[in-house]
Amino acid sequence: xxxxxxxMGEAHRRITDFLNRFSDAVSSQDAKSLCLIFSISSNxxxxxxxxxxxITFQDASRVMRQADRYSQxxxxxxxxxxxxxxxxxxxxxxxxxxxxxAANAFTQEFRNWESAWALEALYVIAYETRILxxxxxxxxxxxxxxxxxxxxxxxxxxxxxxxxxxxxxKRVGALYVTCQLFKIYFKLGTVHLCKSVTRxxxxxxxxxxxxxxxxxxxxxxxxxxxxxVYNENFSAADHKLSYALSxxxxxxxxxxxxxxxxxxxxxLSIGILPKTSLLEKYNLTEYNNIxxxxxxxxxxxxxxxxxxxxxxxxxxxxxxVLEKLELQVYQRLLKKIxxxxxQKDQNKAHQIKLxxxxxxxxxxxxxxxxxxxxxxxxxxxxxNFVKGYFxxxxxxxxxxxxxxxxxxxxxxxxx
Amino acid sequence: xxxxxxxxxxxxVKMDLFEDDDEFEEFDIDQxxxxxxxxxxxxxxxxxxxxxxxxxxxxxxxxxxxxxxxxEKK
Numbered sequence: 001x002x003x004x005x006x007x008m009g010e011a012h013r014r015i016t017d018f019l020n021r022f023s024d025a026v027s028s029q030d031a032k033s034l035c036l037i038f039s040i041s042s043n044x045x046x047x048x049x050x051x052x053x054x055i056t057f058q059d060a061s062r063v064m065r066q067a068d069r070y071s072q073x074x075x076x077x078x079x080x081x082x083x084x085x086x087x088x089x090x091x092x093x094x095x096x097x098x099x100x101x102a103a104n105a106f107t108q109e110f111r112n113w114e115s116a117w118a119l120e121a122l123y124v125i126a127y128e129t130r131i132l133x134x135x136x137x138x139x140x141x142x143x144x145x146x147x148x149x150x151x152x153x154x155x156x157x158x159x160x161x162x163x164x165x166x167x168x169x170k171r172v173g174a175l176y177v178t179c180q181l182f183k184i185y186f187k188l189g190t191v192h193l194c195k196s197v198t199r200x201x202x203x204x205x206x207x208x209x210x211x212x213x214x215x216x217x218x219x220x221x222x223x224x225x226x227x228x229v230y231n232e233n234f235s236a237a238d239h240k241l242s243y244a245l246s247x248x249x250x251x252x253x254x255x256x257x258x259x260x261x262x263x264x265x266x267x268l269s270i271g272i273l274p275k276t277s278l279l280e281k282y283n284l285t286e287y288n289n290i291x292x293x294x295x296x297x298x299x300x301x302x303x304x305x306x307x308x309x310x311x312x313x314x315x316x317x318x319x320x321v322l323e324k325l326e327l328q329v330y331q332r333l334l335k336k337i338x339x340x341x342x343q344k345d346q347n348k349a350h351q352i353k354l355x356x357x358x359x360x361x362x363x364x365x366x367x368x369x370x371x372x373x374x375x376x377x378x379x380x381x382x383x384n385f386v387k388g389y390f391x392x393x394x395x396x397x398x399x400x401x402x403x404x405x406x407x408x409x410x411x412x413x414x415x
Numbered sequence: 416x417x418x419x420x421x422x423x424x425x426x427x428v429k430m431d432l433f434e435d436d437d438e439f440e441e442f443d444i445d446q447x448x449x450x451x452x453x454x455x456x457x458x459x460x461x462x463x464x465x466x467x468x469x470x471x472x473x474x475x476x477x478x479x480x481x482x483x484x485x486x487e488k489k
Binding site for chain 1: 434435436437438439440441442447448458460461462463465466468470472474475477478479481482
């Protein structure tokens with residue numbers, strides 16, 4: 001897009017206008033105005049018209065030198081001007097580099113200010129840093145160069161985090177920056193880096209987690225919940241993702257869906273099923289057959305459902321969690337066989353011949369011999385899915401008369 | 416077998432994608448909402464007592480037929 005023609009006089013006026021706005025915002029501690037000033041990616045008409053002026057005027061530093069109240073912020077404003085200009089001209093790598101310089105200079109000022117009045121502006125800066133870095137990386141990649149700006153943005157935001165994470169009123173902003181860092185680390189696949197920030201957030205005695213803003217708590221719990229899923233800490237994952245779910249803004253349906261995408265496998269693994277209405281409302285129908293397989297004890301259906309959505313489940317990293325549901329499905333199948341036997345003969349029902357299980361599996365088109373079934377049964381007994389013992393010689397599982405199929409509701413299976 | 420899968424595979428998958436499909440949408444900076452009541456709808460959509468003794472569904476009936484026909488053959 002070519003910039004509209006503007007006269008030098010008009011360009012000068014716009015630049016002066018902007019400089020006044022900035023210095024007024026700082027002197028009157030008006031964070032909202034600063035937010036608008038730093039929101040490069042918002043493409044606001046205010047910033048676009050300034051960018052055009054900067055392109056026309058070329059040498060904005062001359063205007064800045066005209067007054068002390070401008071020039072004292074030159075470290076912030078000159079790179080910000082370059083960032084705006086480059087952004088307008090679609091030089092995204094240059095724009096990012098200049099913006100990071102401006103952001104760094106602003107963070108230094110912020111550090112020296114006693115109060116946290118400019119926190120919202122720092123939020124905008126953290127967000128813009130990430131977004132501009134992503135766009136710069138896309139530009140680099142499309143020119144065949146190594147995308148590296150997002151990684152750089154991560155290092156810079158760690159510095160910002162350091163400014164906030166101490167004691168005092170600024171600490172309330174640390175969680176927002178943490179969430180921006182999570183987004184970067186998850187995108188880059190460097191999730192191990194999350195640990196250094198979560199440690200600082202979770203071990204701090206000086207600040208109660210509940211005091212952070214709600215939106216940041218929800219985002220934080222979503223990401224740390226996902227980390228717990230990867231680490232197979234299912235009860236911690238359940239706690240965190242459930243927190244995110246119950247506190248999420250109900251209008252953000254896409255976020256609720258994302259939370260559920262991870263919470264559902266976690267819930268399934270502790271024996272809790274989502275209702276069909278939930279799956280339908282959030283269009284998570286890839287879980288329909290998995291839930292049905294658990295209800296039925298239908299091993300074949302479980303395997304088919306996993307295969308059908310394999311790519312999807314692998315991408316989100318829940319495949320292994322879902323694969324482990326097999327044991328629950330075996331348990332359910334065995335329980336059904338037990339109930340069917342019981343209807344016929346109350347007295348002998350607690351003895352299940354392995355042969356019978358082999359036949360049931362064959363009916364489900366799963367070929368397993370008696371030895372393999374024996375192996376599965378011993379795992380079920382070992383992991384307390386089944387209470388009973390195994391009579392090796394007679395090839396019979398002898399079920400406990402009391403509660404032979406313990407429910408695992410709410411408890412994670414030790415793997 | 417389901418229980419003996421090596422663990423690290425999950426994280427590796429993400430590594431080469433350089434993309435996160437499930438990036439959480441930003442909440443507006445000054446967006447606020449009632450903390451509890453709304454999430455309720457989604458939080459109440461779970462069942463933990465589904466593991467009943469009912470064997471009258473189609474799947475169980477077929478299973479029953481299968482097991483019994485086999486027993487008779489024997």
